[in-house]
Amino acid sequence: MRHTHIHKYSFLNITMRRYTLLLLLLLVHNPSSSCSSVLPLCNHHDNSDLLQFKNSFSINTSLYKDWPALSSCYNKIASWNNGTDCCEWDGVTCDTTSGHVIGLDLSCSMLQGEFHPNNTLFQLTHLQQLNLAANDFSDSPIYPGIGDLVSLTHLNLSCSSFGNHIPSTISRLSKLLSLDLSSCNHELRLDESTWSKLMGNTTNLEVLVLDGVDMSSIRKIPDSIGHLNSLNQLRLRNCQIDGLIPVSFWNLTQLTHLELLGNRLHGEIPSLLSNLKHLTYLDLSSNSFSGHIPDVFDNFTKLDTLQLSSNNLGGQLPPSLFRLSQLNVLDLSLNSLEGPIPSKDTKLSEITSLILYNNSLNGTIPNWCYSLPSLIFLDLGHNHLVGPIGEFSTYSMNYLVLSNNKFQGSFPNSIFNFINLTTLDLSSANLSGHIDFHQFSKLKSLNFLDLSHNAFLSINLEDNVDYLLPNLTVVGLSSCKITKFPKFLESIEDLYVLDLSDNQIEGVIPKWFNDKLLYKWKNMQFIDLSLNRLQGNIPIPSDGTYYFSVSKNNFTGGISSTICNASFLNMLILSRNNLTGNIPQCLGSFPSLLVLDLQINNFYGSIPGNFSKNNAFETIKLNGNQLEGPVPQSLAHCTKLQVLDLGDNNIEDVFPSQLEALQELQVLSLRNNKFHGTITSLSMKHPFPKLKIFDVSNNKFSGPLPMQYFQEFQGMMTTLNENTQADSLEYMSAHANATSVPYNDSVVIIMKGQEREMSRILTIFTTIDLSNNLFEGKIPQILGELNFLKGLNLSHNKISGNIPQTLGNLTSLEWLDLSWNQLKGEIPLSLTNLNFLSVLNLSKNQLEGVIPRGKQFNTFQNDSYRGNPMLCGFPLSKSCGNDEEQPPSVFPEAKDSLFGWKSVVVGYACGVVFGIFLGSLFIKTAKPLWLARLICGYT
Ligand SMILES: *[C@@H]1O[C@H](CO)[C@@H](O)[C@H](O)[C@H]1NC(C)=O
Numbered sequence: 001m002r003h004t005h006i007h008k009y010s011f012l013n014i015t016m017r018r019y020t021l022l023l024l025l026l027l028v029h030n031p032s033s034s035c036s037s038v039l040p041l042c043n044h045h046d047n048s049d050l051l052q053f054k055n056s057f058s059i060n061t062s063l064y065k066d067w068p069a070l071s072s073c074y075n076k077i078a079s080w081n082n083g084t085d086c087c088e089w090d091g092v093t094c095d096t097t098s099g100h101v102i103g104l105d106l107s108c109s110m111l112q113g114e115f116h117p118n119n120t121l122f123q124l125t126h127l128q129q130l131n132l133a134a135n136d137f138s139d140s141p142i143y144p145g146i147g148d149l150v151s152l153t154h155l156n157l158s159c160s161s162f163g164n165h166i167p168s169t170i171s172r173l174s175k176l177l178s179l180d181l182s183s184c185n186h187e188l189r190l191d192e193s194t195w196s197k198l199m200g201n202t203t204n205l206e207v208l209v210l211d212g213v214d215m216s217s218i219r220k221i222p223d224s225i226g227h228l229n230s231l232n233q234l235r236l237r238n239c240q241i242d243g244l245i246p247v248s249f250w251n252l253t254q255l256t257h258l259e260l261l262g263n264r265l266h267g268e269i270p271s272l273l274s275n276l277k278h279l280t281y282l283d284l285s286s287n288s289f290s291g292h293i294p295d296v297f298d299n300f301t302k303l304d305t306l307q308l309s310s311n312n313l314g315g316q317l318p319p320s321l322f323r324l325s326q327l328n329v330l331d332l333s334l335n336s337l338e339g340p341i342p343s344k345d346t347k348l349s350e351i352t353s354l355i356l357y358n359n360s361l362n363g364t365i366p367n368w369c370y371s372l373p374s375l376i377f378l379d380l381g382h383n384h385l386v387g388p389i390g391e392f393s394t395y396s397m398n399y400l401v402l403s404n405n406k407f408q409g410s411f412p413n414s415i416f417n418f419i420n421l422t423t424l425d426l427s428s429a430n431l432s433g434h435i436d437f438h439q440f441s442k443l444k445s446l447n448f449l450d451l452s453h454n455a456f457l458s459i460n461l462e463d464n465v466d467y468l469l470p471n472l473t474v475v476g477l478s479s480c481k482i483t484k485f486p487k488f489l490e491s492i493e494d495l496y497v498l499d500l501s502d503n504q505i506e507g508v509i510p511k512w513f514n515d516k517l518l519y520k521w522k523n524m525q526f527i528d529l530s531l532n533r534l535q536g537n538i539p540i541p542s543d544g545t546y547y548f549s550v551s552k553n554n555f556t557g558g559i560s561s562t563i564c565n566a567s568f569l570n571m572l573i574l575s576r577n578n579l580t581g582n583i584p585q586c587l588g589s590f591p592s593l594l595v596l597d598l599q600i601n602n603f604y605g606s607i608p609g610n611f612s613k614n615n616a617f618e619t620i621k622l623n624g625n626q627l628e629g630p631v632p633q634s635l636a637h638c639t640k641l642q643v644l645d646l647g648d649n650n651i652e653d654v655f656p657s658q659l660e661a662l663q664e665l666q667v668l669s670l671r672n673n674k675f676h677g678t679i680t681s682l683s684m685k686h687p688f689p690k691l692k693i694f695d696v697s698n699n700k701f702s703g704p705l706p707m708q709y710f711q712e713f714q715g716m717m718t719t720l721n722e723n724t725q726a727d728s729l730e731y732m733s734a735h736a737n738a739t740s741v742p743y744n745d746s747v748v749i750i751m752k753g754q755e756r757e758m759s760r761i762l763t764i765f766t767t768i769d770l771s772n773n774l775f776e777g778k779i780p781q782i783l784g785e786l787n788f789l790k791g792l793n794l795s796h797n798k799i800s801g802n803i804p805q806t807l808g809n810l811t812s813l814e815w816l817d818l819s820w821n822q823l824k825g826e827i828p829l830s831l832t833n834l835n836f837l838s839v840l841n842l843s844k845n846q847l848e849g850v851i852p853r854g855k856q857f858n859t860f861q862n863d864s865y866r867g868n869p870m871l872c873g874f875p876l877s878k879s880c881g882n883d884e885e886q887p888p889s890v891f892p893e894a895k896d897s898l899f900g901w902k903s904v905v906v907g908y909a910c911g912v913v914f915g916i917f918l919g920s921l922f923i924k925t926a927k928p929l930w931l932a933r934l935i936c937g938y939t
């Protein structure tokens with residue numbers, strides 16, 4: 001159930017940053033035009049235009065302070081002085097005969113300020129090369145004047161904070177060989193008409209770079225792109241381009257470098273790709289390409305890098321790709337590729353990065369993978385690979401991820417030869433055997449280690465050995481059968497992520513660990529110690545931690561108020577320990593806390609009363625404690641709250657109708673407290689529109705049933721899709737989206753008479769439990785409209801009147817308990833429409849007449865009706881006087897053999913609920929439906 005993807009938690013932004021740096025580096029290291037040795041005299045018009053240009057901007061020396069890669073940038077116009085010859089100035093190139101300025105390179109020159117339409121730059125009409133990259137022009141537009149510089153062959157305005165639309169006059173620059181308008185601030189837009197004019201006129205273009213330019217108004221790459229037949233570099237990263245690639249595109253046979261990543265291109269990659277055989281770099285990742293990867297790579301003798309990750313590509317891996325002896329980087333991750341990795345006729349002898357994670361590849365890791373001499377980066381995680389992991393005969397590996405596969409066999413010891421290894425993820429890989437942990441000390445650079453969830457792998461962590469792993473930042477050792485708190489953690493300088501959940505760690509948290517958390521590990525983000533046997537006081541998370549779970553241990557004592565410093569917490573999960581004391585008030589005012597789960601402890605005192613406005617809470621579970629006092633008014637500020645469980649406490653209050661403000665609430669449980677008074681709707685027009693579980697059982701509520709609420713429970717009225725399968729149901733998983741950390745919302749409910757912990761709340765799971773109160777009056781007709789309801793319990797109240805006919809409309813109902821009330825009249829025949837009903841309890845009422853027959857009613861036993869002296873007919877022994885049929889034979893041998901096959905068929909067609917609990921037992925037998933129902937009724 002738990003999925004650990006910790007390597008994805010926080011490293012994405014680092015990758016992004018690295019990419020941006022790379023881009024800037026490329027900019028800076030573009031060869032700049034330099035002055036020739038014999039300097040001509042500068043044209044005096046140009047001289048004064050340049051001086052005015054200089055005066056229109058200021059110099060911002062701190063422009064690149066966050067970019068170490070740009071530390072060599074400097075103020076080039078410092079050398080531009082009136083009275084000296086402009087041809088001698090930094091960044092200026094003149095024509096040797098005319099003295100006109102023909103080249104201007106002011107890339108990364110710390111320029112800052114706005115461009116104006118009258119800027120004298122636009123008068124330098126002899127300019128052939130203009131480079132203003134990496135300055136800050138404060139979102140000024142590129143003015144139409146740019147179109148006057150018709151001699152330009154090279155124009156680079158990249159990452160200079162230009163904004164607005166690219167002017168259509170740009171298409172007048174028909175001599176352009178190289179155009180780079182990349183937008184790092186994503187403020188620049190290119191319109192369809194400008195784009196197609198540009199394609200039509202700049203037919204000599206060899207390099208076209210528009211990374212980050214918003215081209216979303218353009219429906220497709222136009223056909224006319226085929227005219228740019230000299231193009232050898234095309235880079236359109238993150239341009240929001242939609243649509244298909246036109247056929248003419250594949251005529252650009254001179255392309256050596258093609259990047260279209262991060263757009264919304266779709267359709268298949270055609271075999272015409274084979275035209276582009278001069279490609280050295282091809283990146284089509286993060287689009288929506290589908291179909292197979294064409295097997296056309298035989299002639300791509302110069303291809304160095306191929307990236308197709310994050311598309312919808314399917315089919316098998318094209319064998320020709322694996323024959324490219326010069327290929328350096330191959331990334332096909334995050335697709336739906338299937339079948340085996342080719343094992344024969346392969347020669348990826350130069351490969352450094354082989355990245356195939358998140359596909360459906362099967363078969364074994366082919367032998368050639370173990371002996372690639374240059375391999376640095378290997379990621380085959382999240383596939384269906386089987387067989388043993390072999391021993392590697394290379395030493396170059398830096399990054400090795402084989403997690404989430406179905407391997408068999410032991411941990412490959414050759415991994416300890418990878419002395420440069422920084423990342424090792426072998427989690428959920430089905431490995432077995434035994435590892436002496438001290439071996440990892442050989443891997444001095446190891447930064448990321450995850451060995452979690454290998455059911456048959458045991459790790460020997462001896463206390464008396466000094467393991468020095470100072471560079472580790474991520475440690476994942478969940479489900480590794482560890483029995484002692486790992487001492488090697490003490491040698492870690494800077495830990496970010498620690499997952500020790502689901503082990504058998506005993507005893508108290510060592511003091512050094514608490515000290516490290518408090519004083520040393522300032523970047524700690526994620527701590528999971530849940531499901532162990534830890535005792536004593538809970539550790540206190542470091543200030544920046546956003547995930548902290550110690551649930552299901554034996555911790556005692558209170559929560560120290562120092563937890564109030566950890567205000568970055570997103571999830572605080574302390575459930576199922578023996579913690580006591582008051583709940584620190586500060587928790588209510590944490591700005592980003594999504595989940596506060598303190599359930600099943602011994603906390604006492606009152607619920608924090610200071611929930612702040614605009615808080616982030618989605619789940620608050622305080623059930624199973626000894627909390628007292630009223631429900632705070634400020635809970636109404638938790639407008640994003642989906643789950644509120646205050647059950648099993650000693651709360652004494654009237655119904656907290658302030659909660660009507662919580663429009664997202666799906667689960668409200670107040671059960672087993674000392675609530676009292678009538679439940680009357682307050683003020684809200686539409687209270688609780690999304691509620692799916694409403695449990696106020698075991699209190700002292702009185703008065704009529706809360707009809708006003710019933711008619712607003714839209715969440716229980718959604719039409720049931722007949723085809724919904726148990727395994728394709730949506731779970732309430734908002735938390736996972738918010739932080740990509742798994743958190744399963746579990747809620748304790750009484751279902752079919754037994755207390756159950758729902759480990760995942762299905763969005764279609766709906767119940768109302770008002771049992772064990774002092775409600776009186778009739779069952780409102782309107783209840784029949786909640787046709788999505790799975791369970792209804794009104795038992796042990798003082799409800800009178802008839803059972804309304806409309807309850808027969810609750811066609812999803814699986815259990816119905818109306819026992820111990822004062823109901824009168826006949827059992828409505830309509831109840832036989834309830835095809836999923838497996839538990840019915842009408843006992844201890846004053847019902848009368850004939851018990852309806854047919855369908856589910858043939859499976860209910862005496863207990864369903866006991867204590868209604870005026871009822872008659874099957875299954876009661878009391879006949880109704882007239883021609884009584886024989887009871888239908890329910891299932892001839894069922895009673896004797898029930899236990900024998902119960903375990904096999906259970907879960908089968910017992911309604912969705914049982915499908916959830918017993919998903920693993922869900923066996924598709926051909927047993928008749930009614931048989932399964934019969935069994936479910938007994939479960
Ligand atoms: C440059 O100096 C000359 C002579 O001193 C003066 O006429 C001219 O205005 C100056 N130009 C600028 C742009 O300052």
Ligand SMILES: *[C@@H]1O[C@H](CO)[C@@H](O)[C@H](O)[C@H]1NC(C)=O
Nearest residue numbers: 052056115116117118119120
């Ligand atoms: C150019 O236009 C700006 C803003 O309209 C104005 O402030 C500036 O004086 C003008 N410069 C020249 C040289 O005309």
Ligand SMILES: *[C@@H]1O[C@H](CO)[C@@H](O)[C@H](O)[C@H]1NC(C)=O
Nearest residue numbers: 150169171172173174197201
């Ligand atoms: C194409 O370039 C030529 C030469 O600069 C120019 O005269 C013409 O207006 C341009 N056409 C378009 C559509 O921009």
Ligand SMILES: *[C@@H]1O[C@H](CO)[C@@H](O)[C@H](O)[C@H]1NC(C)=O
Nearest residue numbers: 223226227247248249250251
């Ligand atoms: C692409 O090339 C093919 C064959 O070389 C030619 O027939 C076709 O007209 C070209 N298409 C474009 C749009 O240039």
Ligand SMILES: *[C@@H]1O[C@H](CO)[C@@H](O)[C@H](O)[C@H]1NC(C)=O
Nearest residue numbers: 274275295296297298299300
């Ligand atoms: C590779 O080039 C050869 C010779 O030009 C040609 O016959 C063959 O069809 C090409 N293969 C592919 C897959 O394009």
Ligand SMILES: *[C@@H]1O[C@H](CO)[C@@H](O)[C@H](O)[C@H]1NC(C)=O
Nearest residue numbers: 316338339340360361362363
């Ligand atoms: C591997 O996947 C392919 C394609 O999905 C399938 O045809 C084949 O049977 C699978 N092989 C094994 C051994 O599972």
